[in-house]
Amino acid sequence: MQIFNRMRRLASQHSIRGLTVKNLKLVAIAVFLVHLVCVSVVPQTPPVRVTPEPPIGKGTVVLKAARLIDGTGTAAINDAVVIVTDNMITAVGTAGSVRIPANAKMIDLGDVTLMPGFIDAHTHLIGRVLGDPAGDNAIVRDFESFGAILSVQNARATLMSGFTTVRNVGAGQFNDLALRKAIDEGWTPGPRMITAGHSIGIRGGHCDENGFKPGMFDPGIEEGIADGPDQVRAAVRYQIKYGASVIKTCATGGVLSEGTAVGATQYTFEELKAMVEEANKLERKVAAHAHGTEGIKIAVRAGVSSIEHGSFLDEEGARLMRERGTYLVATLSAAEAVERAAKTGVLKGLRADKALAAAAAVRNGIKLAMANNIQMALGSDSGVVPHGTNGREFVLLVQWGGMSNMDAIVAGTLNGAKLLGWEKNVGTLAPGKWADIVAVSGDPLKDIENIQKVVFVMKNGVVYRQ
Numbered sequence: 001m002q003i004f005n006r007m008r009r010l011a012s013q014h015s016i017r018g019l020t021v022k023n024l025k026l027v028a029i030a031v032f033l034v035h036l037v038c039v040s041v042v043p044q045t046p047p048v049r050v051t052p053e054p055p056i057g058k059g060t061v062v063l064k065a066a067r068l069i070d071g072t073g074t075a076a077i078n079d080a081v082v083i084v085t086d087n088m089i090t091a092v093g094t095a096g097s098v099r100i101p102a103n104a105k106m107i108d109l110g111d112v113t114l115m116p117g118f119i120d121a122h123t124h125l126i127g128r129v130l131g132d133p134a135g136d137n138a139i140v141r142d143f144e145s146f147g148a149i150l151s152v153q154n155a156r157a158t159l160m161s162g163f164t165t166v167r168n169v170g171a172g173q174f175n176d177l178a179l180r181k182a183i184d185e186g187w188t189p190g191p192r193m194i195t196a197g198h199s200i201g202i203r204g205g206h207c208d209e210n211g212f213k214p215g216m217f218d219p220g221i222e223e224g225i226a227d228g229p230d231q232v233r234a235a236v237r238y239q240i241k242y243g244a245s246v247i248k249t250c251a252t253g254g255v256l257s258e259g260t261a262v263g264a265t266q267y268t269f270e271e272l273k274a275m276v277e278e279a280n281k282l283e284r285k286v287a288a289h290a291h292g293t294e295g296i297k298i299a300v301r302a303g304v305s306s307i308e309h310g311s312f313l314d315e316e317g318a319r320l321m322r323e324r325g326t327y328l329v330a331t332l333s334a335a336e337a338v339e340r341a342a343k344t345g346v347l348k349g350l351r352a353d354k355a356l357a358a359a360a361a362v363r364n365g366i367k368l369a370m371a372n373n374i375q376m377a378l379g380s381d382s383g384v385v386p387h388g389t390n391g392r393e394f395v396l397l398v399q400w401g402g403m404s405n406m407d408a409i410v411a412g413t414l415n416g417a418k419l420l421g422w423e424k425n426v427g428t429l430a431p432g433k434w435a436d437i438v439a440v441s442g443d444p445l446k447d448i449e450n451i452q453k454v455v456f457v458m459k460n461g462v463v464y465r466q
Helices: 002-014 021-041 146-160 172-184 228-241 269-281 293-302 315-324 332-343 349-371 392-399 405-411 414-420 448-452
Strands: 060-068 077-085 088-094 105-108 112-116 118-123 163-168 192-195 247-250 286-290 306-309 327-329 437-441 454-459 462-465
Touching: 060 437, 118 327, 118 414, 146 163, 146 172, 146 454, 146 462, 163 172, 163 414, 172 192, 228 247, 228 269, 247 269, 269 286, 269 293, 286 293, 293 306, 293 315, 315 349, 327 414, 332 349, 332 392, 392 405, 392 448, 405 414, 405 448, 437 448
Parallel strands: 060 105, 060 112, 118 163, 163 192, 247 286, 286 306, 306 327
Antiparallel strands: 060 077, 077 088, 112 437, 437 454, 454 462
């Protein structure tokens, strides 16, 4: 309208003959369109980005180090080079054997050992840690979202300690899947995650919430509490519906739960068999929490992929695990932690008694596993131990289990990748693998304690610690 009025004034001032109102409208429209075109070519302020950049490396990076352990168990190489293009490893070898691309970014790390990103097959990133004074009452005092908020820092601490991949075996409210989404989309730094959703267990068992007045906590299939093969199948389907990439179950009692005997069996063979069949049909593996001797054997016969803890493992159980290719995730760090908590009064009563018994038994169980050549994958049970201290498990595999330093490293790299089903992408340093790479000070083959001295972390080609 303003343009039209200006045109009328101009027509009046200059006596433009024959310029009717209709013509004025046409001219005004033409001027308006020209104005729009002119505005469109004026440089505009770019919009503010409301989502993060995807956490994927860009460009070519050359990592140089004094030595390299590739995760396969073969001898270390000296004067090592790894070339990363975007988020993939493209070359690995000695400095003299690898051609360095022009214009690559060089990172010379010096007297360190390059290794594949570490893999922790047993974590609990959501919620408070054992020993937190508010931990025992958290379930009735914390907001439901509080554990998820804490998990952001827990995930960051885990990544910065060199663990670029974890299997998170149980979390309420599907908070582990929310955390995985936030990490994958770049909202917060953290490891790659295999997630279980809710752990599946019997009513009143280790996976349930016990010790409260009747009616306060009475979870059902949606929260993983299931009895009988039909309910078990339904619980598996429910977890997978909302994104679970592994199924976690409680085959025996546990240390930290109220009202359960640590070695007592919980699910029957028929129930566990139904769980494994349903999970495998939907292309998921089953990880079984199992301390007790008989519960271990029932779970192995039912076809679970891994035994978590395995504290009271005996010769027959070890033989079954070897024959069936069942992995042991021993969580020695957790045993050490609960033993300390019992001795210092953090754990009291039945929980303290269970902690001392399990910690004593696992020292024998890990040696039986080694003697029977059971496949081992590293798991720290972080959440029972502080997040970011996961590397302590490497040390205990050597000190308690009698592993060689190299075998302990393989347990936390290639073996972990195989258990998770991700060995094509992670677990070793080789061309074509995702660029998940860590460096530690010194040589962990000479002193396994060095593996906790992480000085460099790359995940998916992005450097998070240097």
